[in-house]
Amino acid sequence: MASSTIYEATCSAPVNIAVIKYWGKRDTSLILPTNDSLSVTLDQDHLRSVTTARADPSFSSPPERLWLNGVEEEIKSQGRMRTCIDEMRKLRKGLEDKDDKLPKLSTYGLRICSENNFPTAAGLASSASGFAALIYTLASLYELQPAVSTSHLSRIARQGSGSACRSLFGGFVAWQGGETTDGSDSLAVEVAPQEHWSELQALICVVSDAKKGTPSTAGMQRTVATSPLLQHRIREVVPARMKDISQAIKARDFNRFAEITMADSNNFHATCLDTSPPIFYMNDVSRAIVQLVEEVNRASEEAGKGKIVAYTYDAGPNAVLYAPKENVSLVLGLIRHYFPNADFDDTFNLLSSGANASHRGANQPASPLPTQEQGLPAGFNSAVIPVHEAGAVRRLIHTQVGDGPRLLARGGADDEVGLLNAEGEPKRLQRSKRA
Amino acid sequence: MASSTIYEATCSAPVNIAVIKYWGKRDTSLILPTNDSLSVTLDQDHLRSVTTARADPSFSSPPERLWLNGVEEEIKSQGRMRTCIDEMRKLRKGLEDKDDKLPKLSTYGLRICSENNFPTAAGLASSASGFAALIYTLASLYELQPAVSTSHLSRIARQGSGSACRSLFGGFVAWQGGETTDGSDSLAVEVAPQEHWSELQALICVVSDAKKGTPSTAGMQRTVATSPLLQHRIREVVPARMKDISQAIKARDFNRFAEITMADSNNFHATCLDTSPPIFYMNDVSRAIVQLVEEVNRASEEAGKGKIVAYTYDAGPNAVLYAPKENVSLVLGLIRHYFPNADFDDTFNLLSSGANASHRGANQPASPLPTQEQGLPAGFNSAVIPVHEAGAVRRLIHTQVGDGPRLLARGGADDEVGLLNAEGEPKRLQRSKRA
Numbered sequence: 001m002a003s004s005t006i007y008e009a010t011c012s013a014p015v016n017i018a019v020i021k022y023w024g025k026r027d028t029s030l031i032l033p034t035n036d037s038l039s040v041t042l043d044q045d046h047l048r049s050v051t052t053a054r055a056d057p058s059f060s061s062p063p064e065r066l067w068l069n070g071v072e073e074e075i076k077s078q079g080r081m082r083t084c085i086d087e088m089r090k091l092r093k094g095l096e097d098k099d100d101k102l103p104k105l106s107t108y109g110l111r112i113c114s115e116n117n118f119p120t121a122a123g124l125a126s127s128a129s130g131f132a133a134l135i136y137t138l139a140s141l142y143e144l145q146p147a148v149s150t151s152h153l154s155r156i157a158r159q160g161s162g163s164a165c166r167s168l169f170g171g172f173v174a175w176q177g178g179e180t181t182d183g184s185d186s187l188a189v190e191v192a193p194q195e196h197w198s199e200l201q202a203l204i205c206v207v208s209d210a211k212k213g214t215p216s217t218a219g220m221q222r223t224v225a226t227s228p229l230l231q232h233r234i235r236e237v238v239p240a241r242m243k244d245i246s247q248a249i250k251a252r253d254f255n256r257f258a259e260i261t262m263a264d265s266n267n268f269h270a271t272c273l274d275t276s277p278p279i280f281y282m283n284d285v286s287r288a289i290v291q292l293v294e295e296v297n298r299a300s301e302e303a304g305k306g307k308i309v310a311y312t313y314d315a316g317p318n319a320v321l322y323a324p325k326e327n328v329s330l331v332l333g334l335i336r337h338y339f340p341n342a343d344f345d346d347t348f349n350l351l352s353s354g355a356n357a358s359h360r361g362a363n364q365p366a367s368p369l370p371t372q373e374q375g376l377p378a379g380f381n382s383a384v385i386p387v388h389e390a391g392a393v394r395r396l397i398h399t400q401v402g403d404g405p406r407l408l409a410r411g412g413a414d415d416e417v418g419l420l421n422a423e424g425e426p427k428r429l430q431r432s433k434r435a
Numbered sequence: 436m437a438s439s440t441i442y443e444a445t446c447s448a449p450v451n452i453a454v455i456k457y458w459g460k461r462d463t464s465l466i467l468p469t470n471d472s473l474s475v476t477l478d479q480d481h482l483r484s485v486t487t488a489r490a491d492p493s494f495s496s497p498p499e500r501l502w503l504n505g506v507e508e509e510i511k512s513q514g515r516m517r518t519c520i521d522e523m524r525k526l527r528k529g530l531e532d533k534d535d536k537l538p539k540l541s542t543y544g545l546r547i548c549s550e551n552n553f554p555t556a557a558g559l560a561s562s563a564s565g566f567a568a569l570i571y572t573l574a575s576l577y578e579l580q581p582a583v584s585t586s587h588l589s590r591i592a593r594q595g596s597g598s599a600c601r602s603l604f605g606g607f608v609a610w611q612g613g614e615t616t617d618g619s620d621s622l623a624v625e626v627a628p629q630e631h632w633s634e635l636q637a638l639i640c641v642v643s644d645a646k647k648g649t650p651s652t653a654g655m656q657r658t659v660a661t662s663p664l665l666q667h668r669i670r671e672v673v674p675a676r677m678k679d680i681s682q683a684i685k686a687r688d689f690n691r692f693a694e695i696t697m698a699d700s701n702n703f704h705a706t707c708l709d710t711s712p713p714i715f716y717m718n719d720v721s722r723a724i725v726q727l728v729e730e731v732n733r734a735s736e737e738a739g740k741g742k743i744v745a746y747t748y749d750a751g752p753n754a755v756l757y758a759p760k761e762n763v764s765l766v767l768g769l770i771r772h773y774f775p776n777a778d779f780d781d782t783f784n785l786l787s788s789g790a791n792a793s794h795r796g797a798n799q800p801a802s803p804l805p806t807q808e809q810g811l812p813a814g815f816n817s818a819v820i821p822v823h824e825a826g827a828v829r830r831l832i833h834t835q836v837g838d839g840p841r842l843l844a845r846g847g848a849d850d851e852v853g854l855l856n857a858e859g860e861p862k863r864l865q866r867s868k869r870a
Contacts, residue, residue, distance in 0.1 A: 229705055232667035259711075266713045270664055270705035276694075277729040278701045284719045294712040 006411045007105055008054040009140035010418045013132035013405040015047040015124060016040065016166045016173065017202065017320045019261040019312055020241055021268035023216075024224040024234065030183040031080075031162045034224060035238040037175045038191065038245055039166045040322065042202055043402030046347055049129035050408070051114040051137040052419040059109025059424060067113045067419075068130070070429040084135060084160045085110065092142035105142055112137075113419040113426045118397075124204070125216075125314070131160030132167030136405035150404075154188035170194040170403035172249045174242065194403050197252050199325040205335060205342070206395040207285045207317040214279045216315040219272065226276040233271055238264075254324050258297070258310030261322060262290075265312040281315050285339075285392045288385040289319045292338060295384040296330075299377035308377075328398065333370035338385055339393035340367070347398050441846050442540055443489040444575035445853045448567035448840040450482045450559060451475065451601045451608065452637065452755045454696040454747055455676055456703035458651075459659045459669065465618040466515075466597045469659060470673040472610045473626065473680055474601045475757065477637055478837030481782055484564035485843070486549040486572040487854035494544025494859060502548045502854075503565070505864040519569060519595045520545065527577035540577055547572075548854040548861045553832075559639070560651075560749065566595030567602030571840035585839070589623035605629040605838035607684045609677065629838045632687050634760040640770060640777070641830040642720045642752040649714045651750040654707065661711040668706055673699075689759050693732070693745030696757060700747040716750050720774075720827045723820040724754045727773055730819040731765075734812035743812075763833065768805035773820055774828035775802070782833050 016039040024034035059065075064085060066073045075081050092106040114133060116126045135157040139145055144153070154165035158175075165187060166173040171194040178186035214222075223230050241260050248256035272279040282290075290311055297307040309323040309331045323331050329350050336342065344351075370376045409417040421427050451474040459469035494500075499520060501508050510516050528541040549568060551561045570592040574580055579588070589600035593610075600622060601608040606629040613621035649657075658665050676695050683691035707714040717725075725746055732742040744758040744766045758766050764785050771777065779786075805811045844852040856862050 228672045229664045229667060229702065229709075232664060232671075236667075237663045263711055266711070267664065267709050270709040273708060274664075274702050274705040276698055276701070277733075278725060280722050280725075283722075287715050290713060290715075298712075 005103075006054065007056065007103070007108070007141060008052060008409075008411055008418060008420070009137050009407065010050065010052040010409040010415075011133055011137040011140055011405055011407050012044050012048045012050045013129045013136055013167050014044045014170070014402050015042045015118075015126075015129045016163065017042060017312065017314065018163065018166070019257070019310075019322070020238060020245060020264050021312075021314075022162055022175065023268050023271060024220045024230060025162070026177075027181070027183065028221065030186075031158050032183050032186050033162060033175065033177045034230075035234045036177045036242050037163070037166070037238075038242060039163070039173050039175075040200065040202070041167065041170045041173060041194070041402050041404065043399045044406060045402070046345070046397065046399040047118050047124065047129070049114060049116050049126060049133040050419065051112065051130075051133040052417075053110060053112045053134075053137045053141045054420055054424055055105045055108035055110055055141055056424065057108050059111055062109075064110040064112065065424075067426045067429075069115050070426055080131075080160045081134075084131065084156055085138070087156045087159070088135065088138040088142060088144075091139075091144050091148055095142070095144065095147060111420055111424040115419060115428070124318075125163075127161035128163040128167045131157050131164035132405060134160065135164070136168060136407075140407050140410070151187045151189055155183065155186065158183070158186060158188075168404060171196060171401060174246070191246050192249050194401050197249065198401060200254075201323060201325050201328050201348075201398065201400040203321040203323070203328060203331055203335065204395075204397040204399070205289060205319040205321065205339070205393045206397070207283065207289075207319065208391060208394045209283060209317045213281050213316060219275070219279045219315065222277075222279065223271050223275040227271050227274040229274040230271045233267055237267055254310075255306040258307040258322070261310040261312050262293075269313060281317060282313055283317045285388065286313060286317045286319060288338070288388065289321075289335070289393075291385050292334060293321065295381055296334060296377065299380040302379050303377045305377070325400075327375070330370055330375040332396070332398070333367065333374060334376075335393065335396065336367040337369045337387065339388050341390035342393040343395040345395075345397050350398070440538075441489065442491065442538070442543070442576060443487060443844075443846055443853060443855070444572050444842065445485065445487040445844040445850075446568055446572040446575055446840055446842050447479050447483045447485045448564045448571055448602050449479045449605070449837050450477045450553075450561075450564045451598065452477060452747065452749065453598065453601070454692070454745075454757070455673060455680060455699050456747075456749075457597055457610065458655045458703055458706065459665060460597070460656065461612075462616070462618065463656065465621075466593050467618050467621050468597060468610065468612045469665075470669045471612045471677045472598070472601070472673075473677060474598070474608050474610075475635065475637070476602065476605045476608060476629070476837050476839065478834045479841060480837070481780070481832065481834040482553050482559065482564070484549060484551045484561060484568040485854065486547065486565075486568040487852075488545060488547045488569075488572045488576045489855055489859055490540045490543035490545055490576055491859065492543050494546055497544075499545040499547065500859075502861045502864075504550050505861055515566075515595045516569075519566065519591055520573070522591045522594070523570065523573040523577060523579075526574075526579050526583055530577070530579065530582060546855055546859040550854060550863070559753075560598075562596035563598040563602045566592050566599035567840060569595065570599070571603065571842075575842050575845070586622045586624060590618065590621065593618070593621060593623075603839060606631060606836060609681070626681050627684050629836050632684065633836060635689075636758055636760050636763050636783075636833065636835040638756040638758070638763060638766055638770065639830075639832040639834070640724060640754040640756065640774070640828045641832070642718065642724075642754065643826060643829045644718060644752045648716050648751060654710070654714045654750065657712075657714065658706050658710040662706050662709040664709040665706045668702055672702055689745075690741040693742040693757070696745040696747050697728075704748060716752060717748055718752045720823065721748060721752045721754060723773070723823065724756075724770070724828075726820050727769060728756065730816055731769060731812065734815040737814045738812045740812070760835075762810070765805055765810040767831070767833070768802065768809060769811075770828065770831065771802040772804045772822065774823050776825035777828040778830040780830075780832050785833070 018039040020038040022037035158165035172191040245260045453474040455473040457472035593600035607626040680695045
């Protein structure tokens with residue numbers, strides 16, 4: 001049973017979606033990337049991983065146990081999880097050695113329980129938010145901050161899952177690839193905080209896909225090994241774009257931000273196609289969304305206005321659309337017209353209650369095309385893509401730029417927030433199956 | 436009416452399909468490419484353009500008339516057709532100036548009639564074979580050869596349609612991009628004749644596509660203007676591949692030929708995707724064919740054998756599959772299994788008469804998967820792609836490496852072959868409409 005004092009922390013961490021893509025490792029065990037990358041942190045109120053970690057001397061054999069979405073996972077030696085836990089213990093040990101009034105948590109066993117609030121069905125990678133939540137929770141449990149900087153923590157999260165290092169900050173985050181062989185300079189830094197450009201919102205279009213694509217871990221190394229174009233991307237394309245998009249973000253220049261974001265998404269998928277054998281992540285629905293976005297932007301610019309929206313695609317068919325708050329209703333209207341019957345998380349209550357009532361994929365006719373009164377540019381060619389079959393886009397998630405990891409609770413298993421019960425077991429088991 | 440002696444020639448020219456792709460012009464009026472390219476000439480017995488040209492002093496006002504597939508076309512001043520005709524007249528004039536016994540054909544009016552034996556529905560570009568047939572026919576009418584070399588003629592065909600220069604030779608043909616600003620060194624040369632590797636065959640898979648993609652003339656210049664990756668392709672990727680594939684062809688090394696052909700097709704489409712806005716030519720069916728080819732090659736190599744087949748895609752969704760003669764039945768069986776009900780031109784009578792009877796797109800069930808006895812590699816994963824809906828591949832055309840342009844007939848409107856009647860008008864009008 002647990003000792004009198006309960007050493008426990010529960011934290012949440014956000015998802016991030018890159019606008020300058022990470023693709024390729026120069027060191028696969030330390031997870032050192034072949035190029036810098038830059039991402040937007042999304043709001044934890046909508047998408048998050050929550051982790052509870054408890055340290056207790058009574059926890060032993062094994063000294064650590066881990067549950068992900070209610071399913072216990074083995075912590076493999078030599079594994080990434082192992083590395084992260086050991087590194088965090090080491091940092092705690094360092095503090096204990098300096099101050100012997102500190103309880104020797106580094107010697108205690110650990111119970112770790114983590115859950116995502118988004119089902120895998122959302123088609124979103126959970127490793128970034130998951131490892132960020134793990135590292136931030138252990139840092140809170142071990143009270144490492146401020147002694148240990150967040151960028152230092154990001155170095156450890158990086159070794160769990162590369163892009164996890166970017167989820168340790170809110171707002172706009174750069175992962176500096178670094179040059180050293182030990183990875184000491186491969187870490188995340190804040191480019192701009194959430195508040196700097198809080199009007200930036202995101203609409204995630206979850207695209208139905210028959211078969212699972214190439215896993216990114218395997219795919220990116222195949223690209224490194226076989227794509228002649230990737231080397232040019234690494235040497236020439238990305239360094240220039242990192243500078244340019246950082247400036248665009250600092251200037252809140254959506255037009256430039258959109259231009260670079262779309263170009264880099266296409267550049268990344270071009271290197272996947274240039275891989276042997278080629279890797280395909282975007283499908284015909286992904287491409288139709290690209291064509292829709294390009295057309296509404298073209299019409300808007302032709303009307304002397306700026307771009308309306310930007311697309312970006314990770315290692316899958318889903319589109320993440322970034323747009324300033326004032327454009328999202330139009331973008332949503334366009335997506336719902338051309339891609340009927342998507343389940344829609346109307347988190348910002350954009351739809352009239354009437355529409356709201358029927359927005360959960362019920363088999364209603366396609367929503368009407370937005371009108372010019374609703375902001376559709378006059379020159380928009382409505383025949384740019386056909387109205388797709390119901391469910392071609394399965395689900396829409398509307399969110400916005402968000403903050404970094406949050407401490408939700410300390411201590412007591414009595415609190416509502418913690419995921420572990422008094423015995424140090426998950427309050428909810430098998431949740432993943434029910435999701 | 437026509438003068439006593441009839442000056443007329445009728446010639447045919449082949450289609451060519453590039454294995455190192457031409458994409459981008461350094462001079463759009465002279466049609467000078469940004470990189471070298473290399474193609475395989477396909478057999479005129481299956482796919483060809485036929486042109487009849489007649490010169491007669493009675494032809495005037497206008498001095499030239501032109502019919503394409505039975506439809507009269509205006510010859511625009513400053514147009515590409517205009518350039519080609521003027522250049523050919525100039526060459527004839529040169530001979531007449533040297534030898535005044537020659538009739539002054541360069542001063543006569545012209546009637547030109549051209550037809551393709553493949554409907555546009557085949558989804559094959561006809562400009563290459565069309566301009567090659569035009570140039571070769573005028574060269575025959577004007578009796579320019581041997582005084583004028585075929586490579587010289589290819590320089591003129593190039594100004595009609597870039598890839599047309601490659602259709603002036605049979606077998607394996609390189610278009611040397613050249614460096615001069617006047618284009619004098621931008622011409623086609625034979626890498627190896629048809630007889631050198633006559634076992635190489637092609638299966639063209641015509642893929643249904645909802646909407647027409649970006650026209651290549653506009654698309655390639657958008658890529659030149661916006662794709663950072665294209666510059667790397669031009670400077671680094673293509674020059675090395677031109678050398679390598681020429682060696683592979685000389686050595687009849689299908690494995691290497693296939694490897695480079697597939698890599699360059701993917702590299703070309705990668706630069707299209709890297710264009711802003713991105714250009715998409717391949718669709719989900721195109722990609723499924725890629726995955727099928729990669730899987731059967733993987734399984735064959737795993738079994739210690741070489742590659743079975745290679746794919747290449749031009750500016751559209753159609754796949755052109757190259758394979759040694761002995762592999763084509765297997766490839767055909769695979770395509771017909773996963774893509775049922777394609778119309779099939781069984782030019783080599785590969786199918787049993789029974790299958791033959793029902794091969795014209797009748798709605799029969801998918802053909803069975805080829806067996807290991809039929810050459811399917813043991814390790815082949817039959818779940819690599821799903822069996823597609825009937826007609827996803829609309830049509831299959833089986834052909835082989837072929838020879839260069841042919842002179843079919845001279846003189847007399849009485850001959851069966853010529854396309855013009857005694858009055859110098861097309862024997863068949865509006866054929867394109869009936870095709």
